[in-house]
Structure formats: C-alpha cells, structure tokens
Amino acid sequence: MQREQVHDIGRRRAWSIWLVAMAVYVLAVFHRSSLGVAGLLASERFGISATQLAFFTVLQLVVYAAMQVPVGVLLDRFGSRALLLWGLALMTLGQLVFAFATSFGVAVLARGILGAGDAMVFVSVIRLVAVWFLVRQAPMVTQVTGWGGQLGAVAAAAPLTLLLDHAGWTRTFAGASTLGVVLLVAVACLVKDSPYASTGVVRVKLGALAQSVRLVWGNPGTRLGMWSHFTAQFSGTVFALLWGFPFLVAGQGWSEVAAGTLLMAMTGWVVVSGLVLGAAIARWPYYRSWxxxxxxxxMALAWTAVLAADGPSPTWLVVVMAFATASGGPASMVAFDLARTFHPVGALGRANGIVNVGGFVASLLTMALIGVVLDVVEPGGVSAYDLDDFRIAMSVQYLFWAFGVLQIVRFRRRALRHLGRAHPRALEELRAGRPWTHPGLEDQGV
Incomplete structure (x- = not known):
C-alpha cells in the first residue's frame, strides 16, 4: 500500500534539505581532518610522541567503523533528522572539550566523542538522498555528496592553519565548535525524514535488532556493496590521511610544499572523477560493479608504474598515480547506490552502515600493515625511510585490492541471482539502463 506523498521528490524542498544535511557532512569532515594541520601544535600542547599523535587518527577511524552497524540500526529506527541532531551534538561537545583539553587523556576522550558524532552523519545524508530524490537523480547526488564533503578537508587546511596562527588553539577549536550549534538549529527547523506522510522509519523492537541486522547482512547485495567500498576506498584514505605525505617527501624526494599541493589537488580531482562516475553508473546501472x-x-596499474620505476618517478607519473588513487573515493560511493537497489528504505540505514564499514576497516588494516612493514625493513624510524622501503611497504595495497576484487566478483553473481529470483523485472530494467526502485520504496515518478 502506497503512503501519502505530501512533498515533491527531487524538487526545491529536496535540494534544500540536502544542502542543510550536506553542510553537516562538510562540518564532520572538517572536524575529522582538523588535527592534520594541528599535529605539531598538539604534540607541543600535550607533550606526546609521534605514535601517540597518530593514535588520534586511528582512534577516530576505529570509533567511526565500530559504530556503523549500531548507527545503521538507529537510523532505521529514528530517521536521518534525529541522527544528524545527535551527531552534531556529539561533534560540538567533542570539539569543545578538545579546545580546552590540556592532557593527552582528555584529548583522546574528546576525539573519541567527535568520532562517535561523525559516525552518525554520512549514512544519514545518504538515506535522505535515497528518499528525497528520483531514482535517476540519486547516483549523481550521491557522488556530489561524497566529493562535496571534501570541502571540509579543504577548510581544515589553509583556513584552519591561519586561525591557529592568529587566534591560538583554544579560541580556534572553540570557535569551530560553535558552527555545530548553528547547524543544530538549521537541521531542527528544515530537515524532514521523508516526503511522505509516514517517515518510513522502522520501529524495530530491541529483541529483534540482532535478527534484523542478520537479515540485512544475509542479502548478498549488502555484501556486494561492502566489498565494493572496501576495495575502492582504502587507498585514497591511506594516502591522504597518513602515508601519502611521507611517501612523496621521503620516498620521491618532493618538497613538503609540493607534497601538500598534490594532496590538495587530489580533492579537486575527486570532483571531476565523481561527476564522470555518477553519470556512468546512472547510464549503466547493471555494470556498476565492473x-x-x-x-x-x-589505480593498481598506476601504482605499479610508480613503484617499479628505477629511482624516483617523473612528476607527471606521480600525479597520474595520485589522481587515480583519488578516483577510488567516488568509486566507493557506488557501493551505496548498490545498497539502494537491494533494500527498501526501511532497511537502508542498516545496509549503508554495513557497507560503510568496508572501506574504513580496509583503511585501518592497510595503514597498520604499511607501518609494520616499514618498521621491519627499516628499524631506524621515519627519518631513515627511503624509496626502497616505501616500494615494499606500499605494495601491501595489492593484497587488499586482489582480495576485494575477488569478493566483488563473487558477490555480484550471488546478488544478481538473488535479485533475479526476488524481482525478475529488475534485471531487465537494469540491463536496459533504466533506473529501478526496490518495491519497498514508493513509485517516485520515474
């Protein structure tokens, strides 16, 4: 039975809601990335080692990944609006505590709280996209959501550096926390969970939560999305958040300024590749996994060319490799479009939560394994690393790419068989390049 539609889909109100939700996501990425330019100041303020400093980043990713399935359950139960409000409240609290923290322990607690709030944002925005936009619009809006969030990383670079220089630690981070208060008001006033009279949230009883997650996990489309996210996302995250800068400076002999510029340029390439991929998956939905x-x-071919070069690679080749790596971000967003195909809106929170775990688990494992390999091949530490050390260490990416591709191929077959059994018409529509909506969603006029 169709629910009563009370707002237009894919029109002005949808875009207004999306813009507010996007602003929250941009702020989340800003908070997540803010420590990148404040690392040296943090070392001085808290009197910590490089290992302890790296722990901040690892902690946030661990908290983020660990919360995705619980957040997905909460999202299906309470809706995007509620989770955006909770996420904003936690991020605001975490950044405010971080601003006034003077000890490592308190700072770690603050970043943990911030990571918990961050974990609630992205999947909430993706759920709004699935509900408020036409099926033919959703792939492109999903891509724009992904690369648009990188504006937060850009804002956490040069502007935050200037603020830290002029306003100091406490005033800068306390000021950043106030942005959350403004967006709390905007979300409360403007965001609605659904264009229908019923919001589509599922009142799952607590005793049935585990069973509901098992059912979503049992759908091969969920695991197809998760492995797609796992395989495409990790390399760009590892490069941008931790090992890219040392690889360029210590391995390739680049200056710190040139390395930082390339990392910034990668963000711009995410926009270009995201638009191309968004159009491609909208045109050929049956071939999204391919x-x-x-x-x-x-990506793997570009890295092979760089790692196999005799000595430091030419600048143009490193740039090509970096841009290919950055394209993994938009490619990983395809995973959420896959989840939308295989699940009704009432299960999208749980499905997207599981999907989102993939890339962050792969990122954490890759970051850690690269560090272990570097320690083994060069016990002298960071200052002693050279190109040969990085050639060996960065090659661990191939293990994750190979395993991930095998899993994508495996679960693509299973997912297509599942869809063919449950919804035979879906395969015909997807092969013909036409958008298909899971029958759990209302007809959206496509």
Missing part, C-alpha cells in the same frame, strides 16, 4: 573494478584496476 565500473568499480575498472577504477581499482587503473
């Missing part, structure tokens, strides 16, 4: 595999293959 699009992901194609991007991963280009």
């Amino acid at each position: 699009v992901v595999i194609g991007v991963v293959a280009v």
Whole structure:
C-alpha cells in the first residue's frame, strides 16, 4: 500500500534539505581532518610522541567503523533528522572539550566523542538522498555528496592553519565548535525524514535488532556493496590521511610544499572523477560493479608504474598515480547506490552502515600493515625511510585490492541471482539502463 506523498521528490524542498544535511557532512569532515594541520601544535600542547599523535587518527577511524552497524540500526529506527541532531551534538561537545583539553587523556576522550558524532552523519545524508530524490537523480547526488564533503578537508587546511596562527588553539577549536550549534538549529527547523506522510522509519523492537541486522547482512547485495567500498576506498584514505605525505617527501624526494599541493589537488580531482562516475553508473546501472573494478584496476596499474620505476618517478607519473588513487573515493560511493537497489528504505540505514564499514576497516588494516612493514625493513624510524622501503611497504595495497576484487566478483553473481529470483523485472530494467526502485520504496515518478 502506497503512503501519502505530501512533498515533491527531487524538487526545491529536496535540494534544500540536502544542502542543510550536506553542510553537516562538510562540518564532520572538517572536524575529522582538523588535527592534520594541528599535529605539531598538539604534540607541543600535550607533550606526546609521534605514535601517540597518530593514535588520534586511528582512534577516530576505529570509533567511526565500530559504530556503523549500531548507527545503521538507529537510523532505521529514528530517521536521518534525529541522527544528524545527535551527531552534531556529539561533534560540538567533542570539539569543545578538545579546545580546552590540556592532557593527552582528555584529548583522546574528546576525539573519541567527535568520532562517535561523525559516525552518525554520512549514512544519514545518504538515506535522505535515497528518499528525497528520483531514482535517476540519486547516483549523481550521491557522488556530489561524497566529493562535496571534501570541502571540509579543504577548510581544515589553509583556513584552519591561519586561525591557529592568529587566534591560538583554544579560541580556534572553540570557535569551530560553535558552527555545530548553528547547524543544530538549521537541521531542527528544515530537515524532514521523508516526503511522505509516514517517515518510513522502522520501529524495530530491541529483541529483534540482532535478527534484523542478520537479515540485512544475509542479502548478498549488502555484501556486494561492502566489498565494493572496501576495495575502492582504502587507498585514497591511506594516502591522504597518513602515508601519502611521507611517501612523496621521503620516498620521491618532493618538497613538503609540493607534497601538500598534490594532496590538495587530489580533492579537486575527486570532483571531476565523481561527476564522470555518477553519470556512468546512472547510464549503466547493471555494470556498476565492473565500473568499480575498472577504477581499482587503473589505480593498481598506476601504482605499479610508480613503484617499479628505477629511482624516483617523473612528476607527471606521480600525479597520474595520485589522481587515480583519488578516483577510488567516488568509486566507493557506488557501493551505496548498490545498497539502494537491494533494500527498501526501511532497511537502508542498516545496509549503508554495513557497507560503510568496508572501506574504513580496509583503511585501518592497510595503514597498520604499511607501518609494520616499514618498521621491519627499516628499524631506524621515519627519518631513515627511503624509496626502497616505501616500494615494499606500499605494495601491501595489492593484497587488499586482489582480495576485494575477488569478493566483488563473487558477490555480484550471488546478488544478481538473488535479485533475479526476488524481482525478475529488475534485471531487465537494469540491463536496459533504466533506473529501478526496490518495491519497498514508493513509485517516485520515474
């Protein structure tokens, strides 16, 4: 039975809600990335080692990944608006505590709280996209959501550096926390969970939560999305958040300014590649998994050319490799479009939560394994690393790419068989390049 539609889909109100939700996501990425330019100041303020400093980043990713399934359950139960409000409240509290923290322990607690709030934001925005936009619009809006969030990383670079220089630690981070208060008001006033009279949230009883997650996990489309996210996302995250800068400076002999510029340029390339991939998956929805595999293959080929070079690679080749790596971000967003195909809106929170775990688990494992390999091949530490050390360490990426591609191929077959049994018409529509909506969603006029 169809629910009563009370707002237009894919029109002005949808875009207004999306813009407010996007602003929250941009702020989340800003908070997540803010320590990147404040690392040296943090070391001095808290009197910590490089290992302890790295722990901040690892902690946030661990908290983020660990909370995705619980957040997905909460999202399906309470809706995007509620989770955006909770996420904003936690991020605001975490950043405010971080602003006034003077000890490592308190700072760790603050970043943990911030990571918990951050974990609630992205999947909430993606759920709003699935509900408020036409099926033919959703792939492109999902891509724009992904690369638009990188504006937060850009804002956490040069502007935050200037603020830290002029306003100091406490005033800068306390000021950043006030942005959350403004967005709390905007979300409370403007965001609605659904264009229908019923919001589509599922009042799952507590005793049935585990069973509901098992049912979502049992859908091969969920695992197809998770492995797609796992395979495409990790390399860009590892490069941007931790090992890219040392690889460029210590391995390739670049200056710190040049390395930082390339990392910034990668953000711009995410926009370009995101638009291209968004159009591609909208045009050929049946081949979305192969699009992901194609991007991963280009990524692996570019890294092979750089790592196999005799000595430091030419600048143009390193740039090509970096841009190919950055394309993994938009490719990983295809995973959420896959989840939308295989699940009704009432299960999207749980499905997207599981999907979102993939890339962050792969990122954490890759970051850690690269560090272990570097320690083994060069016990002298960071100052002693050279190109040969990085050649060996960065090669661990191939293990994750190969395993991930095998899993994508495996679960693509299973997912298509599942969809063919449950909804035979869906395969015909997808092969013909036409958008298909899971029958759990209302007809959206496509």
